Amino acid sequence: MPRHRTTRRTLGSLAAVAVVATALVAIPTVAQAHGGLTNPPTRTWVCYQDGLAGGQAAGEAGNMRPTNAACKNAFADNSYGFYNWFGDLLGTINGRHETIADGKLCGPDSKFAAFNTPSSAWPTTRVTPGQTMTFQYAAVARHPGYFTTWITKDGWNQNEPIGWDDLEAEPFDRVLNPPLREGGVAGPEYWWNVKLPSNKSGKHVLFNIWERTDSPESFYNCVDVDFGGGGGVTPTPTPTRSATPTPTPTPTRTATPTPTPSVTPTPSVTPSSTPSPTPSVTPSPSVPSDSVCELEVDTSSSWQGGFQGNVTVFNATMEPVNGWEVKWKFANGESIQQAWSSVTTQSGSTVTAKNAAWNSTIGHHNAVSFGFIGSGTPRQVTDATLNGQPCIIR
Template identity: 35%
Template sequence: MRKRIALLLVAATTGAVLVHTGGTAVAHGSMVWPASRTYACYQDGRAGSGGGDLQPTNSACVQAVALGGKQPLWDWYGNLISNAAGRHREIIPDGSLCGPTTKYDAYNQARADWPVTSVTANATVTLRYNAWAPHPGTWEQYVTKDGFDVTKPLKWSDLEAVPFDKITNPPLGNGEYSWQAKLPNKSGRHIIYSLWQRSDSPEAFYSCSDVLFGGGVPDTQAPSAPGTPVASSVTGSSVRLDWPAATDNFGVSEYRVYRGDLLVATSTTNSVTVRGLSSNTDYTFRVVAVDAAGNVSPLSPSATVRTGSGAGACTVTYTKPSSWNGGFTANVKIANGSAEAVRAWQLVWDFPSTQRVSSAWSSTITVADGKATAKGASYNADIAAGGSVEFGFNVAMTGAVTDPVSFELSGVSCAVP
């Protein structure tokens, strides 16, 4: 059983309360485009499992699991040193840049078969960095020097002396930091090395993204059209879509899923779950592929899906095992009565302004605009068909206790006993 320590985070700028249970650090994140090794292997493991486990198929990722287990993949966003304080070159030895602690040491392997992101030299791109727990700070992106050999351990001297990109407090939205950057004039196989040094803590995060630079000539060739999407895991509010991958001369960077003219999802793999749908409704989806230069493929063939009824698919049991003057403890059990797993569940309910979440466990809870939103931790983010999850939280309050009377699970109303 994985040990989790609940942490309370107060977002001063919004008034939202976040409670994170993914480890001892109070911030988490990693580069998702171009994909860091831990994120790329996590995605590879998801694609290879066909279920709730992680079963990487990429040979480098398989060896990383053999050496260090699967926990670094579940915690792909936690590659950090808590007391770095900007002393990166002083405290991280050569050969350990990609995984500076024992937990992530397997991701220092010097080999040429790590999952790779194809990019175009001199292209202006959008860098994307996961914000599992947002915090202010500065990001620096370095690239390896010409002649770098990926089959040899990465040393500090292998990196260009100055970062090709540096930004402080980049824009944050939809759980990611994202910003524009111009890639360097490189060709062939390289590593983009990212450092995130928090400004409110000595904690720093590290990631290696394996990239393949196309020549420094403009890429004008669009990817081929993706194959026909296939629907699965259909619920009253979501559907999983998988499609045959597109091809491109430099490589596909992203897939975009459209419902009519509306963009409803993006993915760096040929699979995505579209959420926020209405029950008993027909939807038609198509997919396009996009390369690093922004060239867009033709539309895929369409796929039409009818969502489920959603009725009675979930039941929420809300109890208060203890209370005191000025507060109480709440336990919540979510039962999934559908025949499909609920992935990356989110539970929403009304939350009075007189109440404040002071701590939580087995979940991340955000309170804003009179609503509470609970999300699962990394180890209970999915609810199996016919299964259930439980979480709890403590509340500090003034006035009378008000219990919620309705809940929505990933957009579907749940029964309340």
């Protein structure tokens, strides 16, 4: 799919994982995070507001009772995307957005799959071609990174889930580390001024990626807009907090702080290559969706009878993990011949990898990576755990 290559070429290769040396915690309580657009509002934020408004109208303040048809369908599919509207993310994506399948851009994580569903009922923000507006992005947790926004092409099929070829070839806005301020509708927020495309009319979707530079994690937002002018969201959700203060003048975009690399980054897919089918974006059905970790075993190269594997372990909690042991099972008789950046052993089909002395800490919503040489023909691994707790397999 050629649009994948355009996206990859635009985003480029980002920094390696930063180690956060903090308190000693073995496996902390899960807390998914950490951000999303509130202006113009992403589908998850506006449906969250719709659900709160419906609950309040029904005399059940604090409960979710969406009334918008598209939001009701999303809630019925999986309420996770409402209570965690800011958690539409992939933890181990590491800039390889082109591996997200067509039709899954708005909700690449299966917990947000309903937000991919095409519908004329999605609450829509009215905008004017060429207008400058302030983008506001809730910083539920704060991280450095790029915010990049595309828009759908003229004539895109509104009756199909959005695919890469539905987007314009290049983003119309990209900003690195915009300023942060307090007092947004959802608390602290990033903000920056954006000039919308001047040659659009009618309904479109803005597709935004927040790509962290201190972690392989990225966040995904789909925003429904109508270039009919006038501003505002239709229908208008009932706000639960006061409006964001009037923005100050256009910010100076700052440079990314240089993270302290702790591991060798996972080899990236080159712009001209076809994405490898080995990684899957579908969680293992036997693993709870709200898991403490994600694990990806990526085959970077292979030959007759052998392959090179790269493992990324993502800590999906708000606390650091100090001292890690990762286990998984091979499904096709594979065996590890040698490994680096971990102490790795194998018994039958079960592989156990422990941290090296220098990479024992996995910061919150950060990751470690290590590699190995294996024999056999690789398939999707199973039964992954981090310190005994189940992991989603990517």
